[in-house]
Amino acid sequence: MKTLEKVNYKGFIWPIIVGVVLWCITPWRPNGLTPQAWQIFAIFVATIVGCITKPLPIGGTTLVGLVVTVLVGLAPMKDVTNAKGVVVNQGVLSSFGNSAAWLIAMAFIMAHGISKTGLGNRIAYIMIQKFGKRSLGIGYAITGLELILGALIPSNSARTGGVVWPVVESVSKEGYDSKPNDPSRKKIGAYIDFTAFHANILSTALFITGAAPNLVAQQMAAKQGYNMSWGGWFIASILPVAILAVIVPFVIYKMYPPEIKETPNAKSWATDKLNEMGPMSKPEKIMTAIFVLSIVLWVLSGFIDIPQLNTTFVAFLAVALLLITGVLTMQDALRETGAWNILIWLSILIFMASKLISYGFIAWFSKLVQTGLHGVNWGLVLVVLMLLLFYTHYFFASGTAHMTALYLPFLSVAVATGAPLGLSAMLLAFTGAINASTTHYANGPASILATTGYVKQGEWWKMNFVLGLIYLVVFGVVGTLWMKVIGVW
Structure with a gap:
């Protein structure tokens, strides 16, 4: 007699709770965010939580997140174009051309x-x-x-x-x-x-x-x-x-x-x-x-x-x-x-992250950082910006998309507070290289080596957190002093 495949239904509890709670507070979302920006954020966070609790393998979990995105009207199946043929709303099918x-x-x-x-x-x-x-x-x-x-x-x-x-x-x-x-x-x-x-x-x-x-x-x-x-x-x-x-x-x-x-x-x-x-x-x-x-x-x-x-x-x-x-x-x-x-789950996560950008969530976050750091000492500003650029990578499955969205706004903030241009540019660029030490979906190599069956997902996150701190200290301290010696700033 045939039976159903096992599904970890308990693993759905936290993604559903997180997603529903965030969705329900849409009327009280932060100023400057559209309802769509907040809602795609809610679905993205719930999907990431699902990748951690694993109700299904990561491919199935992200596929559920994609289906929810379409069901609630935040993304069409096919690209939507205007009269001139320009894409005004990217469809989910295009995500599989990544x-x-x-x-x-x-x-x-x-x-x-x-x-x-x-x-x-x-x-x-x-x-x-x-x-x-x-x-x-x-x-x-x-x-x-x-x-x-x-x-x-x-x-x-x-x-x-x-x-x-x-x-x-x-x-x-x-x-x-x-x-x-x-x-x-x-x-x-x-x-x-x-x-x-x-x-x-x-x-x-x-x-x-x-x-x-x-x-x-x-x-x-x-x-x-x-x-x-x-x-x-x-x-x-x-x-x-x-x-x-x-x-x-x-x-x-x-x-x-x-x-x-x-x-x-x-x-x-x-x-x-x-x-x-x-x-x-x-x-x-x-x-x-x-x-x-x-x-x-x-x-x-x-x-x-x-x-x-x-x-x-x-x-x-x-x-x-x-x-x-x-x-x-x-x-x-x-x-x-x-x-x-x-191919399935990385394409979906990159697509969902791109929606965070297109709906203005990332632009809102960048502006929030600029406002919050106004008048702060430039050294402290650089520390904060490095930490933000590093740890916001938990919300990105593509280093390219992450740097495209946040690098220039963060560099502009640093320079505006008096930080040396060369030092700021290089430290933030290096942070964009080392912030892969976060998740199992942080970049292509992570997607490959975290799914081979050699390292468990929990081990991956724990050890990466420790090594991420080492990267930040070495580049932030040794890198800064070294760039002073060689005349970058």
Whole structure:
């Protein structure tokens, strides 16, 4: 006899309470907000609470939030255009055309190819051979890999999904039999999965081309008369990033210790495994060629302005080549459920966050901050603005959208209170890079690594809160002093 699937109905209690209470106080909403702005805020907060209480998997929870948004009339299904054909109200169907979400989905399928061909195993064994004597050494090796890739690949999602995650998965599963969604995850997989995420934050902060939000900050700062160059950003970030690259893997190691700490026989074991594998197979060689081609094209996309060289298109191209060459089948792609799950929930959260912007909630919040900080010492203003830019990321699933909405208003507030332009511009830009240390939906890499089954959602939030404080202190204190030394302010 067939039965219904289990649903955690208790998990709906808090999202419903929070959403209904916020909705019911719409008549008493803050001045300057339209009813629609407050109501979309209520639904968004309720959805985020649902992502925490998990009445359904995150894809189902966000889908319910999207349905409610349409039912109450806050978003149509299709785009609404005016007589000139200009979109005046974005429909929910358009949310599934989000390039970041599709990039991640394609990166997941690429990662499946790296795993299927055995290339991931080979890379894992080579890494264990070189760095595997201690698990902490692997953590530093992953961090070093990310920092190198940060200079080459201008998409943080492409770096994680297309390159780093397949390595993490292979090292964990094949190297140490540490499997996701299993007690063995704590052997080493959970540690290097979480370390890989923070390595991505550091590589994003080190290079202005490390991720799209950095480039948004560059464009916005130019409107205030401050020019951010590639070299200037790198010099300003190198000291705080270098310090964090040393301490973050160690802090994670102590806070989230792997069960396997030392493997003195790792080198000989990995060498034996490589010998067993023998020469590279034909599928491995093709996968390697497509993998390298993708990296080259991702690198070029940061320097050559060609529409076809878009980072998302490169990921689509790689998957198409894997299908054409027979490395993957369409069934392989369809079975990669993580790709399609992320495509759904990340697209929805980005869409809902965009509605907060279009209905004026974010503009109202920016004005509130400006008014509240009038007449306050500029040093304190910068501290407050950094904290606000960091912690408001709980309401965003896209760093690009977050920086587009708040960076320029916050920079304007800082400068108006007497804060040095260069210091303000750089500190707020760095905050936009490190504020990914908040949620499991903070950015593309978080969406990938928080859903692998190695790190539980509660662990992700707790440890990120601690590491977020470390980032704020290092960039806020060391970064400020360093930028004084090098003449930024």
